[in-house]
Amino acid sequence: MAAGAAVAPAFPPIASADDYPSRPVRIIEGFGGGSTPDLVSRLIGQWLSDRLNQPFVVENRSGAGGNVAAQAVISAPADGYTLLTCVTANAINASLYEKLDFNFVRDIAPVAGIIRFPMVLMVNPSVPINSLPAFIAYAKANPGKINIASPGIGTPMHVAIELLKMMAGIDIVHVPYRGPAAAMTDLIAGQIQAFIITLSTAIGFIRAGKVRALAVTGVSRTEVLPDVPSVSEVLPGFDATAWDGTGAPRGTPAAIIDTLSGNITAGIADPDLKARIKDLGGETVPMGSAQFGKFIAEETDKWAKVVKFAGAKAD
Numbered sequence: 125m126a127a128g129a130a131v132a133p134a135f136p137p138i139a140s141a142d143d144y145p146s147r148p149v150r151i152i153e154g155f156g157g158g159s160t161p162d163l164v165s166r167l168i169g170q171w172l173s174d175r176l177n178q179p180f181v182v183e184n185r186s187g188a189g190g191n192v193a194a195q196a197v198i199s200a201p202a203d204g205y206t207l208l209t210c211v212t213a214n215a216i217n218a219s220l221y222e223k224l225d226f227n228f229v230r231d232i233a234p235v236a237g238i239i240r241f242p243m244v245l246m247v248n249p250s251v252p253i254n255s256l257p258a259f260i261a262y263a264k265a266n267p268g269k270i271n272i273a274s275p276g277i278g279t280p281m282h283v284a285i286e287l288l289k290m291m292a293g294i295d296i297v298h299v300p301y302r303g304p305a306a307a308m309t310d311l312i313a314g315q316i317q318a319f320i321i322t323l324s325t326a327i328g329f330i331r332a333g334k335v336r337a338l339a340v341t342g343v344s345r346t347e348v349l350p351d352v353p354s355v356s357e358v359l360p361g362f363d364a365t366a367w368d369g370t371g372a373p374r375g376t377p378a379a380i381i382d383t384l385s386g387n388i389t390a391g392i393a394d395p396d397l398k399a400r401i402k403d404l405g406g407e408t409v410p411m412g413s414a415q416f417g418k419f420i421a422e423e424t425d426k427w428a429k430v431v432k433f434a435g436a437k438a439d
Contacts (some may be wrong), residue, residue: 128141131275133337143205144380145178151370152157153209153287154193156186158323160404164239164368165209167400171391172384180207189213189278189381191224198231202375204384208232209372219428220278229421231301232371234380236388237411237419239401241366242348243284245355246330248314256339256358262371267295272318273307276300277439281320283427284364286434288320291359311335312322319339322366323348343367346407367409367423369416385413432433 147218151169153161162184169180184229190213200206214228245256253259259358263270274281277300285298296318301307302416304321312334319326320341329335340354341364356364365387370388391397392408401408411419 125256131361145176147205148181149177149205149207149292150183151199151207152182152183152185152193152208154186154190156184156209160241161209161211161368163404164401165408167397168238168388168391169369171394172387172398175387175391186324189217189220191217191221192229194232195226197373198226200373202373204372204376204380207235207384208371209367210234210420212366212371212423213278215423216278216280216283216427216431217438218424219431220436229424231374231379233374233412234417234420235370236385236407236413237367237369237416238388238392239368239406240342240409241406242346243281243317243366244322244330244349244352244363245288245320245338245341246311246313246326247318247338248316249333249336250314251317251415253338254336256353256355259338260294260358261293263294263296268297270296270318271299271308271316272296272320273299273301273311273316274308274320275304277436280364283318283430285432286430286436287362287364288355288359290433291362298361298399310432322405326406328375332355368413381413
């Protein structure tokens with residue numbers, strides 16, 4: 125038996141891109157029906173279904189900030205028939221959670237990067253602040269006086285706030301909510317002074333004048349709000365965006381990874397699919413397997429430093 129066990133790894137299951145896929149493929153996402161990762165998964169799943177002539181079926185496995193979905197995929201056979209919608213939370217969770225049964229960078233094989241979602245720093249119009257430099261100056265002159273909301277501890281918006289605090293050297297008070305709706309209501313009512321949220325969630329309120337946009341959190345401006353500067357124009361190197369991509373269990377054959385990566389990359393270059401992604405408030409960021417893997421590792425390292433700075437722990 126021992127000899128057989130020792131020999132077994134030398135004969136892995138045979139998998140080839142030549143006949144892949146020959147049956148339905150699951151795409152597991154961790155944030156529930158109607159969430160942005162769910163919608164992105166369905167767009168990509170439909171594209172792959174049409175291109176590869178097999179159903180790519182989205183399965184929702186919400187819980188523990190995306191960790192339930194990640195664990196399900198990591199535990200699945202590495203045969204290309206179970207995929208994961210990878211998100212920013214996966215990179216953050218590596219340091220936010222003290223005990224995980226997996227190492228995301230090690231145990232997930234990157235397939236392709238798909239989309240980034242710019243976020244925006246906003247204030248209530250009654251706050252006497254009209255720019256990011258003024259926000260930073262006000263925070264330095266009034267430590268602990270600005271209450272800034274996020275949709276919850278460990279979200280991309282929360283760590284963006286902590287990165288802003290760390291890089292600007294300011295003392296502002298993070299107020300976590302359970303979702304964006306209540307936070308937006310309190311921002312408009314003046315119960316809190318500032319909020320960071322995805323631009324797609326905020327754009328209607330910004331255009332209606334109910335909130336004032338100070339800066340977007342990506343490395344550059346966005347065409348949706350071209351007159352609003354990026355944080356990096358004031359704090360060089362600042363970059364905080366929400367993102368989605370696709371991964372598979374470690375050990376998935378390279379030929380299958382290449383098939384998926386090539387087809388996903390073709391999808392997000394397609395004008396119709398690109399327009400549908402834009403309707404979700406996102407910007408396509410085509411990344412092949414190697415580039416996406418490097419990106420995930422960099423994000424994991426970056427957010428680990430921020431989580432340590434903030435002393436943040438999962439609820």
